[in-house]
Amino acid sequence: MTAATADAVGTALNRPGQRGRTTLADRVVTKVAAQAVSEVEQTGGAARQIIGITFGRQTGQGLARVATRIDGHLAMIELRLTLAYPAPVRTLTREVRRHVIERVTDLTGLEVRHVDIEVASLLRGRGL
Secondary structure, three states: OOHHHHHHHHHHOOOHHHOOOOOOOHHHHHHHHHHHHHOOOOEEOOOEEEOOEEEOOOOOOOOOEEEEEEEOOEEEEEEEEEEEEOOOHHHHHHHHHHHHHHHHHHHHOOEEEEEEEEEEEEEEOOOO
């Protein structure tokens, strides 16, 4: 490619804001948020729950249950997880919220408007 060709290509491109959009599916942000929760010590997954009925036992295994809603460049995230007992619940949930917001923002570029956290269970004697 010659310098003249490079100049022609450079002037033919639209400005960055006019080139197109990248859209992320809710499930992508859901997976990023679930992984972010697992990166925080003393947290674990939660059993499935349908219409308020819990299926299975709360063992802390697996990833946290996550629901995500995206509206433009904003993300709203709901988490359902277990915590190790006797961990300080308020401190630990604050850390989870901060870490999820940081990771989702860094990896997706979305602004996380809020993170709702439901602690499904406190598990004693487990090194979640």
